[in-house]
Amino acid sequence: MPLTLDRSHVLPFLDDRPALDDRVAQAHRRVLDGETEMPEMLGWRRMLLDPDDALLESVAETAAEIRDRADVLLCIGIGGSYLGAEAVMQALDTPFSDDGPEILFAGHHLGPEYHERLFQYLDGKSVYVNVISKSGTTLEPALAFRFARRFVERHFDDADRRIIATTDADRGALHDLAVDKGYRRYVVPNGVGGRFSVLTPVGLLPIAASGVDTRSLFYGAVAGAREVTDADAGHPALQYAGDRYALGEQGYKTEVMAVMDPALRGIGAWWQQLFGESEGKDGKGLFPVVLQYTTDLHSVGQYVQQGQRTLVESFLRIDDAGEGLEVAEQDDNGDGLNxxxxxxxxxxxxxxYAATAEAHAEGGVPNWTVTLPRLDAENVGRLIHFYEHAVSVSGKLLGVNPFNQPGVENYKQKMFSLLGKPS
Amino acid sequence: MPLTLDRSHVLPFLDDRPALDDRVAQAHRRVLDGETEMPEMLGWRRMLLDPDDALLESVAETAAEIRDRADVLLCIGIGGSYLGAEAVMQALDTPFSDDGPEILFAGHHLGPEYHERLFQYLDGKSVYVNVISKSGTTLEPALAFRFARRFVERHFDDADRRIIATTDADRGALHDLAVDKGYRRYVVPNGVGGRFSVLTPVGLLPIAASGVDTRSLFYGAVAGAREVTDADAGHPALQYAGDRYALGEQGYKTEVMAVMDPALRGIGAWWQQLFGESEGKDGKGLFPVVLQYTTDLHSVGQYVQQGQRTLVESFLRIDDAGEGLEVAEQDDNGDGLNxxxxxxxxxxxxxxYAATAEAHAEGGVPNWTVTLPRLDAENVGRLIHFYEHAVSVSGKLLGVNPFNQPGVENYKQKMFSLLGKPS
Incomplete structure (x- = not known):
């Protein structure tokens, strides 16, 4: 069973939504046909329509070696080289489980104490490193990898076997080093932007090392990509893209993704990059924010219910309500929970969830619900494709290029200038 | 040295800020003088002006017992009974350290798999429980405590010594059970709302159990409360309150708190509740959102720089730039980082940080910077008071009651109805 989209708490807020259907269908066709700005950046879709089983097999083999030999897999990457892997692992890992190697991240920020203590913590453990960077020169991961490489070289005779580089196929600082040292290499393909790269080795290798069946994950997305090929404007990804565009035109400013389980928080963070970076340009786009319910109902729930009416909300839930501990009768019933x-x-x-969706709609917050039939690899793969396709269509509707990120250059230039980087 | 507030990237955006100073000073005096709606809810300030050293001592003693005897302290609470403790512990704990008991949370959401696996994980460990709920009937913590109580009673002969209840002084389901069982009790004082309760035993006991010097934490806030008593509109907390009110009036919708270290992320989440729940009513307030840089510069940084211009931003940073690993020369310099x-x-x-603050201002995002001289207990205490005072003044300026949360009732009523709760 595929994902579903419940629009019942959105439709009453939409002024003239059916009039948009033709534009949505047209934007959809342009994505399918590659009639977009930077059509070469539709590689996230092309690779799903032409699965590389040998690559999936190779990733699984390397992951098996890591699971066999490592206490810790240190993943070095930032942005799309970090959020996708974290999202899928968080969604599919068992909480409080210590199966497989511990998977830690580095180079995903510049926290001084974090990185200092990290290498102390690694001392005495069997460490593998997966360094993920297309160029090899992004500041945070390059810096962390300089320390990680030294650590591995000092501690292990087989250092060059323990470092796996996911990088450009042909060029760049990391590519050149990896060739020189003989590191195993995986490719960040051209035509797949960082925020779309979770189903390339960028995400697949760490995810496989965590024990997830990456073939099911990948083929879940493949199924989604095939289905959408023949879809009309009634497809959930297109309804979602069209609705959020319409709501943005009506003046809403912010989209809250409300995940109904802590395991989905990372999916939220991945979605936040996907939509924020794809749409947030030319003064446009809904600002994407992630909340986790019921936790955050006891935090900003008050605001969502009664604050400024510029929010829309998308719930993400799992349709498997029979889960977890069952409440038993208790003789004293002092807590009144019998x-x-x-x-x-x-x-x-x-x-x-149901109460909140209804209450927020009553409070003036249009909200969708995206439902996963089950939280498993295949459905998470479908979900990834769902949002990748939706944001591509949404970008077309907005009139922005969803595949670039020109706004990240300004602070970088200033930062490199302050740091005295030679030009 | 106290906290500082840098307004240099805000002032150019303000239309007629000096005209507000009188209103800010007046709102401030009303908070000091208790001339607010629900003046009884200014207990968060009164308790700082009249420190209860015996209580601090008692909390420290109980925490010492927990540190001595527990492998795990399970803290059960949600909203203000969770966010403050987590914030301070995350700020002051050493990453990757295993000093003291492991501190875990429960009842802070309804995640099925989380709670099921949690109790499996606890099996065989020495567990203490701190259940934190003024009424004892808030759904999430009451439910988790029903399971936790059964777990402790089944596993330990001294179960009633291992459960510590932080609850109302005189009444309520948890109070009555604690009296009946002879649990140690700490009081959630009247007059201190949940989101203001981190410096009561609600937050202090878990924080002390994590090894933080809670006396320094508390007295940091005391110093802040004393300083603000004689302050004029030039005090940083009042400048911040006044500026954000002015920006809201000018049409900005969202305040992003951008924390510059992962250790500060929990402070952001605590601030998000404090401001969201205090201001987000009557269709008013800035929607509070937390980002962590540089991580999220590689996610929604693009949006912040170039998306819809309805964002303001407050950086939170630590003024101790000499920290952490030092970069060494490397012969090959393949990464170009020499x-x-x-x-x-x-x-x-x-x-x-400096580059981002400047770039975002250039992109049209007014931004302040709050600087902590050092990340220690005293400064975190000061910071807590800073925001508590600021939001009280800010609420007065907005014309809302910052001490209630009427909007959380709607979903609760619907939820209890769906669950078949007897009325």
Whole structure:
């Protein structure tokens, strides 16, 4: 069963949505036909329509070696070279489980204490490193890798086997070093932007090392890509893209993704980059924000219900309400919870979701619900494709190029100038 | 040295800020003099002006017992009974350290798999529980405590010694159970709202159990509360409150708190509740959002720089740039980073901050910087008071009651109805 999109709390807010359907269908066709700005950047779709099984197999083999030999896999990357892997691992890992190597990140920020303590923590452990950077010169990962490489070279005789580089196929600082040292290499393909790269080795290798079946993950996305090929404007990804464009035109400013389980928080963070970086240009786009319910209902829930009416909301939930511990009768019933006896955490969480979606709509917050039938690799793969396709269509509707990110240059230039980088 | 507020990237955006100074000073005096709606809810300030040293001592003693005897302290609470403790612990803990008991949370959401796996994980460990709820009937913590209580009673002969209740002084489900069972009790004082309660035993006990000097934390806030008593509109907390009100009136919708170190992320989440729940009513308030840089510069940095111009930004940074690993020269310089030789992570992070603040201002995002001289207990205490005072003044300026949260009732009523709760 595929993903579903519930629009019942959005439709009442839309002024003239059917009039948009033709434009949505047209934007969709342009994405399918490559009639976009930078059509070469549709590689995220092309690779799903032409799966590289040998690559999936190679990634699985390398991951098996890591799982066999490493206490810790240190993943070095930032932005799209970090968020996708973290999202899928968080979604599919078992909480409090210590199966497989510990997977840690570095070079995803410049935190001084974090990086100092990290290498102390690694001392005495069997460490593998996956350094992920197309150019090899992005500041944060390049810096962390300089320390990680020294650490591995000092501690292990087989250092060059323990470092795996995911980088450009032909050029760049990391590519050249990896060739020189004989590191195993995986390719960040041309035509797949960082924020679309989770289903390339950028995401797949760390995800496979965490124990996830990356073939199911990938083929979940493949199924999504095939389905959308023949879809009309009634497809959920197109409805979502069209609705959010319409709401933006009506003056809404911010889209809150409200995930209904802590395991989905990373998916939210990945979505936040995908939409923020694709749409947020030329003074346009909905500002993407992630909340986790019910936690954040006890935080900014008040604001969502009654603050400025510029929010739209998309719930992300799992349609498997029978999960988790079941409440038992208790003799004293001092907490008054016996009315829940026989219900599971999943069922209770489900009622919290339904109540919140209705209350927020009543409070003036249009909201969709995206439902995953189950939280497994295949469905997470489908979900990834769902948002990748939706944001490409959405960018076309907005009239922006969803595949570039010109706004990140300004601070970088100033930073390199302050740091005295030779030009 | 106290906190500082840099307004240099805000002042150019303000239309007629000096005209507001009188209103800000007046709002400030009303908070000091208790001339607010619900003046009884100014307990967060009163308790700082009249420190209860015996309480601090008692909390420290209980925390010492927990540190001595527990492998895990399970903290059960949600909203203000969770965010403050997590914020301070995250700020002051050493990353990758295993000093003291592991501190875990429960009842801060309804995640089915999380709670199921949690109790499996606890099996065989020495567990203490701190259950934190004024009423004892808030759904999430009451539910988690039902399971936690059964777990502790089944596993330990001294179960009633291992459960510590932080609850109302005189009444409520948790109070009554704690009296009945003889649990140690700490009081959630009347007059201190949940989001203002981090410096009561609500936050202090878990924080002390994590090894933080809670006396320094508390007295940092005391120093802040005393200083503000004689302050005029030039005090940083009042400048911040006044500026953000003025920016809201000018049409800005969202305030991004950008923390410059992962250790500050929890402070951001605590601030998000404090401001969102205090201001977000009557269709008013800036929507509070937390980002962590440089991580999120590679995510929504593009949007902040070039998306819709409805964002304001407040950086939170630590003024101790000499920290962390130092970059060494490297013979091959394949990564081209030798220009950073001799610089520390702290210095590099500092340049990233300065460049970003300037770039975002150029892009049309007014931004302040709040600077902590050092990341220690005293300064975190000061910071807590800084925001508590600022939001109280800010609420007065907006014309809302910063001490209630009427909007959280709607979804709760619907949820209890769906769950079949007896009325």
């Amino acid at each position: 009315y829940l006896a026989g219900k599971t955490y999943g069922e209770i969480n489900e009622k919290a | 220009y950073l030789a001799g610089k520390t992570y702290g210095e590099i992070n500092e340049k990233a």
